[in-house]
Amino acid sequence: MKLFFQILSLLFVCLISINSKGEVTEITELNFGTIAIASNNTHSQIIVRYSGEYEYNGNIYQISPPSPAEFLITNHPTNTVIFITKSNIQTTTNSQFFSGDQFTLQDIDLPNSVVTDANGSASFFVGGTLQTSGSGSNRYTDTKYFLQYSIDLNY
Numbered sequence: 001m002k003l004f005f006q007i008l009s010l011l012f013v014c015l016i017s018i019n020s021k022g023e024v025t026e027i028t029e030l031n032f033g034t035i036a037i038a039s040n041n042t043h044s045q046i047i048v049r050y051s052g053e054y055e056y057n058g059n060i061y062q063i064s065p066p067s068p069a070e071f072l073i074t075n076h077p078t079n080t081v082i083f084i085t086k087s088n089i090q091t092t093t094n095s096q097f098f099s100g101d102q103f104t105l106q107d108i109d110l111p112n113s114v115v116t117d118a119n120g121s122a123s124f125f126v127g128g129t130l131q132t133s134g135s136g137s138n139r140y141t142d143t144k145y146f147l148q149y150s151i152d153l154n155y
Helices: none
Strands: 004-007 011-019 022-030 034-037 045-048 055-057 062-064 070-072 080-090 104-109 113-115 122-131 145-154
Touching: 011 045, 055 062, 104 145, 113 122
Parallel strands: 011 145
Antiparallel strands: 004 034, 022 070, 034 062, 045 055, 045 122, 070 122, 080 113, 080 145, 104 122
C-alpha cells in the first residue's frame, strides 16, 4: 500500500457579506489538518463540525488533526440575533503546486445564528466536509490546497 501525504492547512478564504454595522474578523482559518490518502478508488471525506468534532470516512488517515474556523463579530448592536447562512463560491480546491487530483468542499457546517453580548460582540465557528475526487488514481501532490467559501450575516 502506497501512502501519499497531503499538507491540508487549506487556506480557506472566507468571503463575508454582512448586512449590519458590525465588523467580522477571522480569528483562525478552517483547517483540515494533514492527512494520508491510502487509495482514491472511491470518495473519502474529512468532516469537521463547527463544534470541533471531526471524523474521517473512507481511505483518509489523520497525520495532524483538523480544526474549525473561528470568527469574531464586534461593534454590533447589543443583544441582537445575527442569522448566519452559507454558500459555496468555489467548491473545488486549487493547490500551491500542480496536483493531478483536487478536493471538493461538499458542505459548510455552521450555527444558524448567534446573539451578540452586552458589548455587541459574538463569536462563532465554521466547519466543513472535504471530499477526495474518487478518480481511481491517486495523483495528489504533497502540497497545500486552497479554497474559498462564503458566509452571509444578517439581522
